[in-house]
Amino acid sequence: MKLPVSWLKDFVDLSGLEIVDIARILTMAGLEVEDISFAGLPLPKKDDHGFKVSGIEWDRDKLLVAEVSAVNPHPNADRLVLCDLFDGKEKHVVLTGAPNLFKYKGQGKLPKTLKVAFAKESAVVYNGHSDAIELLKIKKAVIRGVESSSMVCSEKELGISKDHEGIIIFDDDAPVGMPLADYIGDAVLDVKINPNMARNANVLGVARELAALTGRKLIKPNYNFDTSGASLYGMVKIDISQPELNPRFVLGLIRDVKIYPSPYWVQRRLRAAGMRPISNVVDATNYAMIEIGQPLHAFDYDVLEKRKGPQDKITILTRTASQGEKLVTLDNVERTLAPSNVLVCDTKGALSMAGIMGGLESEISGKTRNILLEGAAWNFINIRRTANQHNLPSEASFRFSRGVHPALAEEGLRRCLYWMSQWSGGKVAPGIVDEYPLAPKQSLVKISQKDIKRSLGIEIPLGKAKELLESLEFDCAFEGTETLLVKAPLFRMDIGEGIVGIADIMEELARLYGFENIPESLMADPLPPQRGNPSLEAENRVKDIMVALGLQEIISHRMTSPEIEQKLLPAGLRGELPEYVKLANFIAPEKRVMRRSMLSSVMNVMELNFRQKESLALFEIGSVYIPKAGALPLEPRRLAFAMSGKRTEAAWDSKPESNYDFFDIKGVIEALFAALHLNVKYVPSVHPSFHPGKCAAIDLDGSGLGVFGELHPELAEHYSGNAPVVAADLDLEAILAALPSGYPINAISEFPPILEDIALVVDEDMPADRVESLIKKSGGEKLVAARLFDVFRSEQLGKGKKSLAYALAYQSPDGTLNDKDAADIRNRIVAKAEKELGAKLRSS
Amino acid sequence: MLDKLEKIEKEALKTLASVKDKANLEKWRLAKIGRHSPMMNMFSQMASLSKEERPAFGQGINRLKALLEKEFEDRRAHIKQAELEESLASEKLDISLPGRPVKMGRLHPSTQNLRRVLGILAEMGFQVYTARDVESDEYNFQLLNIPPHHPAREMQDTFYIDTGNNDESEKQVLRTHTSPGQVRAMREFSSQNPDNPPPIRIALPGMCYRFEQITARSEVQFNQVEGLVLGQTITFGDLKGTLSEFARRMFGSHVKTRFRSDHFPFTEPSAEMDIECYVCGGKGCSVCKKSGWLEILGCGMVHPSVLANGGYDPARYSGFAFGMGPERQLMLRHKISDIRYFWGNDIRFLEQF
Numbered sequence A: 001m002k003l004p005v006s007w008l009k010d011f012v013d014l015s016g017l018e019i020v021d022i023a024r025i026l027t028m029a030g031l032e033v034e035d036i037s038f039a040g041l042p043l044p045k046k047d048d049h050g051f052k053v054s055g056i057e058w059d060r061d062k063l064l065v066a067e068v069s070a071v072n073p074h075p076n077a078d079r080l081v082l083c084d085l086f087d088g089k090e091k092h093v094v095l096t097g098a099p100n101l102f103k104y105k106g107q108g109k110l111p112k113t114l115k116v117a118f119a120k121e122s123a124v125v126y127n128g129h130s131d132a133i134e135l136l137k138i139k140k141a142v143i144r145g146v147e148s149s150s151m152v153c154s155e156k157e158l159g160i161s162k163d164h165e166g167i168i169i170f171d172d173d174a175p176v177g178m179p180l181a182d183y184i185g186d187a188v189l190d191v192k193i194n195p196n197m198a199r200n201a202n203v204l205g206v207a208r209e210l211a212a213l214t215g216r217k218l219i220k221p222n223y224n225f226d227t228s229g230a231s232l233y234g235m236v237k238i239d240i241s242q243p244e245l246n247p248r249f250v251l252g253l254i255r256d257v258k259i260y261p262s263p264y265w266v267q268r269r270l271r272a273a274g275m276r277p278i279s280n281v282v283d284a285t286n287y288a289m290i291e292i293g294q295p296l297h298a299f300d301y302d303v304l305e306k307r308k309g310p311q312d313k314i315t316i317l318t319r320t321a322s323q324g325e326k327l328v329t330l331d332n333v334e335r336t337l338a339p340s341n342v343l344v345c346d347t348k349g350a351l352s353m354a355g356i357m358g359g360l361e362s363e364i365s366g367k368t369r370n371i372l373l374e375g376a377a378w379n380f381i382n383i384r385r386t387a388n389q390h391n392l393p394s395e396a397s398f399r400f401s402r403g404v405h406p407a408l409a410e411e412g413l414r415r416c417l418y419w420m421s422q423w424s425g426g427k428v429a430p431g432i433v434d435e436y437p438l439a440p441k442q443s444l445v446k447i448s449q450k451d452i453k454r455s456l457g458i459e460i461p462l463g464k465a466k467e468l469l470e471s472l473e474f475d476c477a478f479e480g481t482e483t484l485l486v487k488a489p490l491f492r493m494d495i496g497e498g499i500v501g502i503a504d505i506m507e508e509l510a511r512l513y514g515f516e517n518i519p520e521s522l523m524a525d526p527l528p529p530q531r532g533n534p535s536l537e538a539e540n541r542v543k544d545i546m547v548a549l550g551l552q553e554i555i556s557h558r559m560t561s562p563e564i565e566q567k568l569l570p571a572g573l574r575g576e577l578p579e580y581v582k583l584a585n586f587i588a589p590e591k592r593v594m595r596r597s598m599l600s601s602v603m604n605v606m607e608l609n610f611r612q613k614e615s616l617a618l619f620e621i622g623s624v625y626i627p628k629a630g631a632l633p634l635e636p637r638r639l640a641f642a643m644s645g646k647r648t649e650a651a652w653d654s655k656p657e658s659n660y661d662f663f664d665i666k667g668v669i670e671a672l673f674a675a676l677h678l679n680v681k682y683v684p685s686v687h688p689s690f691h692p693g694k695c696a697a698i699d700l701d702g703s704g705l706g707v708f709g710e711l712h713p714e715l716a717e718h719y720s721g722n723a724p725v726v727a728a729d730l731d732l733e734a735i736l737a738a739l740p741s742g743y744p745i746n747a748i749s750e751f752p753p754i755l756e757d758i759a760l761v762v763d764e765d766m767p768a769d770r771v772e773s774l775i776k777k778s779g780g781e782k783l784v785a786a787r788l789f790d791v792f793r794s795e796q797l798g799k800g801k802k803s804l805a806y807a808l809a810y811q812s813p814d815g816t817l818n819d820k821d822a823a824d825i826r827n828r829i830v831a832k833a834e835k836e837l838g839a840k841l842r843s844s
Numbered sequence B: 001m002l003d004k005l006e007k008i009e010k011e012a013l014k015t016l017a018s019v020k021d022k023a024n025l026e027k028w029r030l031a032k033i034g035r036h037s038p039m040m041n042m043f044s045q046m047a048s049l050s051k052e053e054r055p056a057f058g059q060g061i062n063r064l065k066a067l068l069e070k071e072f073e074d075r076r077a078h079i080k081q082a083e084l085e086e087s088l089a090s091e092k093l094d095i096s097l098p099g100r101p102v103k104m105g106r107l108h109p110s111t112q113n114l115r116r117v118l119g120i121l122a123e124m125g126f127q128v129y130t131a132r133d134v135e136s137d138e139y140n141f142q143l144l145n146i147p148p149h150h151p152a153r154e155m156q157d158t159f160y161i162d163t164g165n166n167d168e169s170e171k172q173v174l175r176t177h178t179s180p181g182q183v184r185a186m187r188e189f190s191s192q193n194p195d196n197p198p199p200i201r202i203a204l205p206g207m208c209y210r211f212e213q214i215t216a217r218s219e220v221q222f223n224q225v226e227g228l229v230l231g232q233t234i235t236f237g238d239l240k241g242t243l244s245e246f247a248r249r250m251f252g253s254h255v256k257t258r259f260r261s262d263h264f265p266f267t268e269p270s271a272e273m274d275i276e277c278y279v280c281g282g283k284g285c286s287v288c289k290k291s292g293w294l295e296i297l298g299c300g301m302v303h304p305s306v307l308a309n310g311g312y313d314p315a316r317y318s319g320f321a322f323g324m325g326p327e328r329q330l331m332l333r334h335k336i337s338d339i340r341y342f343w344g345n346d347i348r349f350l351e352q353f
């Protein structure tokens, strides 16, 4: 919300405060000033004020209020004029092309001088002709043969608004010779209004906060005006059908208005606040809204007169729309209304969309003479829905959809009538017709000093608390000496009752007392029992192992599309999609479901990086999302990783080795499970994402922990890489659930081992892990290591045979083994291998 | 005979002085003190000497042998040293050549910072409590004092789940903050002892989601770490003290904090904690956008309705909660201007951490 400081000063004396001080006070108290736009007032003296600042300060000697006494034609240019101007001290001839002076051209001495914003030579103003924000210094120049060294300014040139339609023409009472900075110098604060601050979405509210926060007095607005003519009582009737949607409806009447542009100062303030001036009476509704916070609506009374039957009274009805009901709104759009939309109607039909936008027919026009003014309260949820549904955000719906207290309906109406009568010459009719079927309960909260201590941790005496709260117009009274009865002011809807009310009051007290004045303390409360988070610790451990194994962690978007995940399936196998957790609203089709495949996430990132590096090894741990009918989805964690490209990177003295293959990823997996102390088995597996001959499942006591292998060559193409990709997709929840609670550490023998190699010739299709487990089993506990170091095939061995060579180590914790001990172990192994595997010891 | 010894000595020492390498030294050794050297031959001539001559000669030749052996050892040591020096001199590397690349794994920067934050909170007694990503509307909003159509919902653009069920009460969302975990934790702990629920001090990390376009400044997902403290004596002063302590551990022991009023539906009073900009020390720079302060976390005293929803009697218990963004902290610390880097996972970004 844009707030001109000059307007705030109508309600609170801000003398002695720099603009940035005001901004800081508001920001600290929860009305965050997002930026400050200066138009004339002095810029902050120092740089470290902490705000985003724009605009200019006006030179008090060079930018003045001046008067133009004649507008003469330019001798050589039709589109330029020469003004006779007096700046309070000197006379000048000022050249301008401002179109709003043309009507005075050649009239000689004007009967009434025009008050203008005058910039002398070397004054700094904005370039009015540039679309960019650009400053320029006024210099002497000869334009079409006439010398010019000063100018009359538009709002754009002074940085007040974007308006460059013509120069500023002030109201007649503008004091000639006064520095512009003193006359209309301003700064506009852009204040963020949080939902709890809805009451302050207006000048008066912010002024009230400032008064309370600086210990100054709030200057109350004038709600009184003279009345004349016939009373409105008895002339109109209000009929509210649903008080919960329309708790209050107030009407006032002003007669014999004359429609003109508003005074300049009104237009300037409205523009500064971000509104477009239209005419004096329309501006009065907007001005009162921004000032007090109550949106208002003006009807052309005579239109309503005409619509009603000759005998009837004007009756204003509020009701919800009927199915398919239509209304042409003032923007000349025919809108089809929904049954939830609330309408202001007369007996003939709809007049306006309540709280959102008026209807075209009863709108104020240049011919309007008499105005029926509406001040009403609406249900904020209903207004919010309607504004969203019709996509009609406005200053009015902004306020109504955050909640405006019904008490403001009358105050806003009165303030608006006050301004209308001032600006339009109209006469307010006596009598304000008020239908108020549903007054909100005024909150009453009891607080004690104990409550303050318990919440804020400080001692604020109740007397002091009373004083602070009263500065925000809370009505406070002592009940005994220990309890303060606090009644919320009429304009507030954010104060609850009971224990919630106490919290609400504590917030007000803390803000007024100043957060910075509440001393820091350390918790005296006992430390809760310290439990670990084993599941997260285990996840972290897995991450650390993966990192230690040389893989880079990634974290990807969890939103994806079924098509993206289907890239992990060969074309022939794509068909029926699994059930996804689907988003009802999504930012893009490729982010419309929550992922089910962790490997898909990893592969997308692999693809993204193929061009960056000749070797990639990435892993991700995170949730996948599996829908569950009638319940929240399952969110099991998965570990997926992939490796591709060169096993080593090129160095200056070595070429990179060959590509990662199946046994690289198996090495990672073995190291992972060894580090986790899980004794897993690997079983040949078939999985549509993997090469049928290069895929294994990980088995732990009969249950699967995941699958890994070389990505199926057909779908590796979907990921536009060159080298084969090896990848794994593991069920982290199953892995973590299986983690042993502890593991023993073997003693280290003091005695030297006997090392020897044996080679066993077996059939080609004999899995190596069967041979190894047989060696380990038959070797007994003195066999401490058996490492496969060679796989050999030759004609000599014969077709369908292979030789597996193992490096064995025999060792005992009790003494040094001798050759006979070694021979015993070896013979046992060989005998078992011959018997159970049909193996033969290969003679060396 | 003694003359002969003298001659042998002179000659041996003279030739030794010109020996420069191991091979010639060995030749010298064989020639001068070897078994067939003139000196050793002299020993065999001892028998031919008279009894009177023998002691002097014996002394002389033993002295000579000892001398030459010592000289030999000295020479050998000298040559060895010289050869070592020569070889060291010739093996000088260009140490400016790059080392061989080592494959190094790394944690994602968000994980690194998340661990740092949680580590500091753990030191301060906060235990990690994790909750789910897909939440019910009830937990994400209603139990946190955000009823349907509350204006606060506009502050948080929400992803809704298409459950095929339009029933308001069945609505599911991607959590917009980690706060639903607060109520889940409170309910879990209070159900253990409903009459006297235990105090709470937890940290709730997790991915949160906002319905926004992905730009350099906004993302659809981001990590949040939330803290929750509940007890029977917790005050706003404790909130300030605890969070300032966190800020000092996280951002430096001298860092200044500032609390200003803000609004969150689930806390009251609510505040925003700023820290003095650690780049410029509060003078104003591009990181703090000239303000001298960095917005670090939102916080506040837990709203009584939220306490009640969690099974904690607001008349007896009070507490505070706070939330911060690990990615935002990283962006400030490393001057990262594009938030898309985090989930973009470009290896050139990840490898810089």
Ligand SMILES: [Zn+2]
Residues within 6 Å of the ligand: B277, B278, B279, B280, B281, B282, B283, B284, B285, B286, B287, B288, B289, B290, B292, B293
């Ligand atoms: Zn800074």
